Amino acid sequence: DVKVTQSSRYLVKRTGEKVFLECVQDMDHENMFWYRQDPGLGLRLIYFSYDVKMKEKGDIPEGYSVSREKKERFSLILESASTNQTSMYLCASSLWDEAGELFFGEGSRLTVL
Amino acid sequence: KQEVTQIPAALSVPEGENLVLNCSFTDSAIYNLQWFRQDPGKGLTSLLLIQSSQREQTSGRLNASLDKSSGRSTLYIAASQPGDSATYLCAVRLVEEYGNKLVFGAGTILRVKS
Numbered sequence: 001d002v003k004v005t006q007s008s009r010y011l012v013k014r015t016g017e018k019v020f021l022e023c024v025q026d027m028d029h030e031n032m033f034w035y036r037q038d039p040g041l042g043l044r045l046i047y048f049s050y051d052v053k054m055k056e057k058g059d060i061p062e063g064y065s066v067s068r069e070k071k072e073r074f075s076l077i078l079e080s081a082s083t084n085q086t087s088m089y090l091c092a093s094s095l096w097d098e099a100g101e102l103f104f105g106e107g108s109r110l111t112v113l
Numbered sequence: 114k115q116e117v118t119q120i121p122a123a124l125s126v127p128e129g130e131n132l133v134l135n136c137s138f139t140d141s142a143i144y145n146l147q148w149f150r151q152d153p154g155k156g157l158t159s160l161l162l163i164q165s166s167q168r169e170q171t172s173g174r175l176n177a178s179l180d181k182s183s184g185r186s187t188l189y190i191a192a193s194q195p196g197d198s199a200t201y202l203c204a205v206r207l208v209e210e211y212g213n214k215l216v217f218g219a220g221t222i223l224r225v226k227s
Contacts, residue, residue: 006156031213043202043217050213090156094213099145099164102204102215104156 003027004105006091012111019078021108023091029103030096032074034058034066036087037107043090049074050096081112115140115207119218126193127226134188134221136203141181144206148177148188151200151220160201161188193225 007022025032033048035058045058047066055066063085067075074093078085089108094100116139126132136146145164149157161170161177163186169178176189186203202220206213 004156033213042219045214048213056213088154092157099206101159101162102147102206103159104149107154107156109154 004091004093004103006089006105006108008108009106010109010111012113013081014113015082017081017112019081019110019112021076021078021089021091021110023074023076023093023105024072025074025093025103026072027093027095027103028071029093029100030071031094031100032068033092033094033102034064034074034076035090035092036060037090038087046076078110081110083112086110086112115143115205115216117203117205117216117218119201119203119221121221122219123222123224125224125226128193128195130193130225132190132193132223134190134201134223136186136188136218138184138186138205138216140207141184142208143181144208146177146179146186146203146205147215148175148186149202149204151202157202190223193223195225195227197225198223 004025034046035043049055049068065077091105094102118137120135147162148160151157163170163179174191179186200220204215204217
């Protein structure tokens with residue numbers, strides 16, 4: 001079974017804190033993605049990575065950074081959390097092939113107070 | 114700019130009914146279209162993936178069709194059950210650099226009443 005695992009299902013942080021969201025996939029996928037999902041706004045792409053140490057900005061990269069040191073792991077970093085970053089964060093992965101199927105993790109619900 | 118629309122936004126049906134969810138997109142330059150299911154507070158579960166060269170895919174009680182020229186896809190659910198209650202999203206994968214851009218619809222919220 002394919003597996004995308006997000007380390008934290010629920011997090012509560014304070015404004016200004018540094019936040020790490022971790023995502024691991026066991027399918028040897030080249031592509032990994034971070035989305036956020038908000039009511040009325042749908043899913044929006046923050047960053048994606050198509051290889052180790054490679055990253056590309058998505059639609060809403062401001063306030064976020066990412067790290068991909070190993071193929072199976074893709075981390076989303078909030079350098080200084082703000083209340084408008086309260087959201088559901090979803091990690092996904094797929095094969096490099098543009099026809100590849102996208103698989104999602106269970107999501108991380110972040111609340112910034 | 115690619116836009117993906119899902120109709121209806123919400124649907125409530127009695128158990129056992131066959132139903133159709135619709136997804137339309139404005140630009141036919143896509144690699145594939147994928148249907149997902151999302152339960153409240155959870156991630157997305159992939160249901161069916163249709164490549165741009167395909168017309169339909171089937172998995173159990175689910176059947177998805179794709180008409181790329183008209184920019185439409187439908188998800189057919191046969192003999193609906195209360196456990197099918199969820200939000201259903203479609204997404205198209207754009208033909209562009211890296212081939213990694215997906216555009217999602219807003220989803221259809223389905224409730225199957227027992």
